[in-house]
Amino acid sequence: MKYVGIVGSNADLSYNRYLLNFIKKQYSDLFELDIVEIKDIPMFNQDNDQTNSQPIQELNQKILAADGVIIATPEHNHTIPASLKSVLEWLSFKIHPLENKPVMIVGASYYDQGSSRAQLHLRQILDAPGVNAIVMPGNEFLLGRVKEAFDENYNLKDQGTIDFLQSVLEKFNAFVSLVNRLETPEDKPLPEEDLYSSEPIASTIEGVDMAAEDWVEQAAEKVGAVEGDTYVKLNRGILTVDQINTFLASMPMELTFADENNQFLYYNYTKEAEDMLADRVPGQVGNPLVLCHPEAALKNVGWVVQQLRAGNQDVVRIHVPTHGPDKFVVHNYQAMHDEEGNYRGINEYILDFKPIVDWYLKQTGLKLEGDIDATSGASQAEEVEVDAGSGASVKS
Amino acid sequence: MKHLIGLVGTNSSQSTNRKLLQFIKANFQKEATVELMEIKDFPVFNKPADSVLPEIVQEAAEKIEKADGVIISTPEYDHAIPAALINALNWLSYDVYPFVDKPVMITGASYGTLGSSRAQAQLRQILDAPELKARIMPSSEFLLSHSLQAFDEDNRLKDSEQIEKLSGLFADFLVFVDLVNQLVQAHESNKKEAANFSWENI
Ligand SMILES: Cc1cc2nc3c(=O)[nH]c(=O)nc-3n(C[C@@H](O)[C@@H](O)[C@H](O)COP(=O)(O)O)c2cc1C
Ligand SMILES: Cc1cc2nc3c(=O)[nH]c(=O)nc-3n(C[C@H](O)[C@H](O)[C@H](O)COP(=O)(O)O)c2cc1C
Numbered sequence: 355m356k357y358v359g360i361v362g363s364n365a366d367l368s369y370n371r372y373l374l375n376f377i378k379k380q381y382s383d384l385f386e387l388d389i390v391e392i393k394d395i396p397m398f399n400q401d402n403d404q405t406n407s408q409p410i411q412e413l414n415q416k417i418l419a420a421d422g423v424i425i426a427t428p429e430h431n432h433t434i435p436a437s438l439k440s441v442l443e444w445l446s447f448k449i450h451p452l453e454n455k456p457v458m459i460v461g462a463s464y465y466d467q468g469s470s471r472a473q474l475h476l477r478q479i480l481d482a483p484g485v486n487a488i489v490m491p492g493n494e495f496l497l498g499r500v501k502e503a504f505d506e507n508y509n510l511k512d513q514g515t516i517d518f519l520q521s522v523l524e525k526f527n528a529f530v531s532l533v534n535r536l537e538t539p540e541d542k543p544l545p546e547e548d549l550y551s552s553e554p555i556a557s558t559i560e561g562v563d564m565a566a567e568d569w570v571e572q573a574a575e576k577v578g579a580v581e582g583d584t585y586v587k588l589n590r591g592i593l594t595v596d597q598i599n600t601f602l603a604s605m606p607m608e609l610t611f612a613d614e615n616n617q618f619l620y621y622n623y624t625k626e627a628e629d630m631l632a633d634r635v636p637g638q639v640g641n642p643l644v645l646c647h648p649e650a651a652l653k654n655v656g657w658v659v660q661q662l663r664a665g666n667q668d669v670v671r672i673h674v675p676t677h678g679p680d681k682f683v684v685h686n687y688q689a690m691h692d693e694e695g696n697y698r699g700i701n702e703y704i705l706d707f708k709p710i711v712d713w714y715l716k717q718t719g720l721k722l723e724g725d726i727d728a729t730s731g732a733s734q735a736e737e738v739e740v741d742a743g744s745g746a747s748v749k750s
Numbered sequence: 751m752k753h754l755i756g757l758v759g760t761n762s763s764q765s766t767n768r769k770l771l772q773f774i775k776a777n778f779q780k781e782a783t784v785e786l787m788e789i790k791d792f793p794v795f796n797k798p799a800d801s802v803l804p805e806i807v808q809e810a811a812e813k814i815e816k817a818d819g820v821i822i823s824t825p826e827y828d829h830a831i832p833a834a835l836i837n838a839l840n841w842l843s844y845d846v847y848p849f850v851d852k853p854v855m856i857t858g859a860s861y862g863t864l865g866s867s868r869a870q871a872q873l874r875q876i877l878d879a880p881e882l883k884a885r886i887m888p889s890s891e892f893l894l895s896h897s898l899q900a901f902d903e904d905n906r907l908k909d910s911e912q913i914e915k916l917s918g919l920f921a922d923f924l925v926f927v928d929l930v931n932q933l934v935q936a937h938e939s940n941k942k943e944a945a946n947f948s949w950e951n952i
Contacts, residue, residue: 365797397794398833399761431879433830433872436795436837443827475830475872482828 355385355527358420362427362438362461364393369462369500370426372508377424377460380509380516381523387424388416397436398443405448413441415695417451419665422530423487427461429472439479446484456533457487458526462497470496490529493522544664547656551617551642558615562640569640607705608632614699616643616659631674631683631704662689663697682708752782752818752924759824759858761790761834766859766897767823769905774821774857777906777913778920784821787813789838801845810838811846819853819927820884826860826869831876843881847944851937853927854884855919857892859900865893880947883940885930890919 359374371389378387394409404410417423427434445452459476461469473494480487497503497515505511510519554560559573566572573579580586583594593601602609602622608631611620618641627633638646647655661667670687677683688701715721756771768786775784793804803811814820824831842848856873858866870891877884892915894900900907907913 363797364794366799393796397761397837398827399790401761401763430795430840431836431843431876431882433836433876436833436840439827439830439836440794440833443833446828471875475875478868478872479828479830482830485828 355421355530356419357385357387357422357424358416359387359389359424359426360438360441361389361391362425363435364391364437365428368428369464369497369504370428370460372504373460373462373497373500374424374426376504376508376510377519377523381520384520384523384527385421388420390416392437392441395437395441395444398440398447400447403448405444410444410449414445414449414451417445417455420455421534422456422458422526423452424458424460424526425476427459427469427472427476429461429463429465429467429469432471433475434472434479438476442479442485446482450484450486452480452485452487454533455487456490456526456530458490458493458495458522458529460495460497462500462503464499464501466498467496470494488533490526493525495519495522544660547616547659547663549616549642549644549652549656549659551615551644553615555613555615557613558617564617564640564642565645566640567637570636573640605703607703608634610634610700610702610704612643612700612702614663614697617641618643618646631677631681631706632685658687659700662687662700665689665697677706680708681706682711752927753816754782754784755814755817755820756784756786757820757822757838758786758788759822759835760832762825765825766861766894766900767825767857769901770857770859770894770897770907771821771823772905773901773907774916774920778917781920782818782924785813785817789834792834792838792841795837795840795844797844803841803845807841808846811842811848814842814848814852817852818931819855819923820849821855821857821923822873823857823859824866824869824873826858826864826866829868830872831869835873836876839876839882843879847881847883847941849877849882849884850941850944851930851933852884853887853923853930855887855890855892855923855926857894857916859894859897861896861898863895865895865897867891867893881944883944885926885933887919887923887926890922892916892919 359378361368361371361374363370374387374389378389390413392413395413396404396407425438427438430436433439442452457480459473461473463469463472473496477489479485480489495518503510503512503515510516551558551564559577562569562572562576574581581595583596585592585594586598603624605622609622610618612618618639620639621634623634623636627635643655643659644652658670661670668689672685672687674683674685683704683706686703686705688703690698690701692698756775758765758768758771760767771784771786775786778784787810789810791806792810822835824835827833854877856870858870860866860869870893874886876882877886894912900909900912902908907916
């Protein structure tokens with residue numbers, strides 16, 4: 355689950371901010387929480403429509419993309435702060451990102467009552483037709499006497515409160531699943547992925563056989579691709595093609611680019627197939643993904659691409675345990691999007707996490723706890739026949 | 751003659767609530783003077799640690815302090831009062847207490863049929879908070895529904911029944927102001943309580 359947490363205060367010091375930070379840290383196994391601030395959002399004024407300003411649009415996009423929203427509200431004069439109300443007015447004026455969004459309310463205040471009246475007002479506000487959020491019923495979380503509630507590391511002191519908060523948040527998870535099921539009455543199956551890359555997109559180089567061993571050379575000639583010391587202007591900088599190559603070759607991972615038409619267009623070729631974590635050969639570049647995988651793996655490949663294209667997941671990670679105990683190799687399939695948010699293919703990066711973890715442990719003096727059984731993964735081996743980017747399937 | 755403040759509960763330039771207050775001012779000028787107060791230029795309240803009040807807030811606080819009563823006319827945004835009005839009230843209860851024991855009458859206008867009823871209900875609760883503690887005229891409500899169609903070209907309310915109702919409420923309010931002024935015994939201590947009241951120390 356991915357939630358947005360709105361700090362309902364624009365003050366420099368806010369206990370509601372501490373509360374959200376604590377929730378993010380303490381319950382990270384329940385959900386991911388993206389904490390957003392409202393202090394840059396101007397006072398709502400219907401004469402001066404700021405809906406398209408950056409801070410409002412950013413909040414809008416984040417809420418739209420989230421599975422749910424947690425609002426932490428202070429109480430001022432028995433109601434929610436003006437700054438929070440202003441945000442909700444913007445979000446119910448020309449845009450309505452909270453519509454049908456599951457929302458949970460928490461609140462902290464100096465007083466015993468812990469923002470109870472503000473929370474009730476907030477419920478009424480969220481229920482108004484322009485907002486139309488779906489607020490979790492019951493389950494109030496009121497944190498009174500906040501000045502005594504946190505220790506010097508901004509953790510809640512009282513174990514009973516921590517446990518209660520956990521139970522409320524678990525209920526919110528269940529509530530979000532329920533609401534999302536209500537909102538999508540039938541699970542529409544995602545459209546089949548075309549692993550044959552048969553629908554050219556604007557950037558597809560047409561007229562060259564995708565399966566050709568020398569696709570790169572033929573395609574380069576066809577479009578007059580630049581190389582060598584020609585400069586390329588990038589966001590943000592200028593490099594020669596040689597410099598780009600040097601740069602990508604130095605990345606401590608195997609990088610692969612497949613476009614949104616499922617065509618394998620690039621990998622950072624530095625090693626021969628037998629020395630790679632997932633083997634690719636130069637002649638494969640240009641292939642549709644269907645040619646990069648054994649028959650048995652295609653179903654999984656299609657599934658991964660579906661998730662990324664649909665935005666169900668930003669990244670699909672698969673641990674491949676077949677490299678022995680000295681490595682922890684992970685295949686990461688990261689969705690790529692252009693500036694407008696359109697799906698633009700997969701960035702597959704494959705790397706061994708173990709040296710990173712080892713380095714971290716050495717630097718911090720920390721030790722891993724518990725049984726580490728990451729490498730005896732014979733039973734997992736079947737599941738890992740997924741190599742959506744390109745290349746053959748995982749070595750086994 | 752009594753002097754009242756008509757607090758325009760919005761920062762919108764095209765407000766039917768402002769029109770309503772302008773109408774009240776013009777229509778009842780023989781009974782009381784009404785001075786309209788705007789909140790558009792109040793900065794965004796953010797609990798400044800130094801408690802220094804902007805000049806515009808200070809001026810507004812002084813005017814309210816001096817007035818015999820306040821009429822607040824509120825729009826309804828999302829079943830509540832507008833952020834701009836919450837903002838003004840936040841300021842006007844932060845180290846200044848002009849609303850304590852101040853007679854207040856609430857009116858409201860909305861485009862729809864409900865005439866800002868939910869916003870008015872919340873406003874009553876808000877004005878009851880310890881640092882505001884206004885004396886809100888009980889059992890009285892003036893809801894102007896379909897407010898965009900409610901005024902003629904001279905900015906007068908079209909509906910004579912509405913005018914009659916408003917006249918009754920306004921007359922009652924002037925009596926209510928006198929009544930509240932008789933309740934002065936506790937006023938000094940109420941003021942002190944509000945000033946001593948601190949959310950920080952509760
Ligand atoms: C963000 C927003 C939310 C609104 N929500 C409500 C509402 O919940 N109920 C309502 O009657 N009118 C609502 N309205 C319309 C009000 O602007 C209108 O009814 C208002 O009370 C008219 O007051 P005014 O003419 O003084 O601006 C909303 C308007 C805006 C801009
Ligand atoms: C103008 C003003 C009004 C306040 N009114 C209330 C109130 O009505 N009820 C309450 O519990 N706390 C009230 N407080 C104190 C709040 O408890 C406190 O500011 C806030 O809820 C704590 O959250 P924060 O640290 O995230 O800002 C008020 C504070 C200010 C500055």
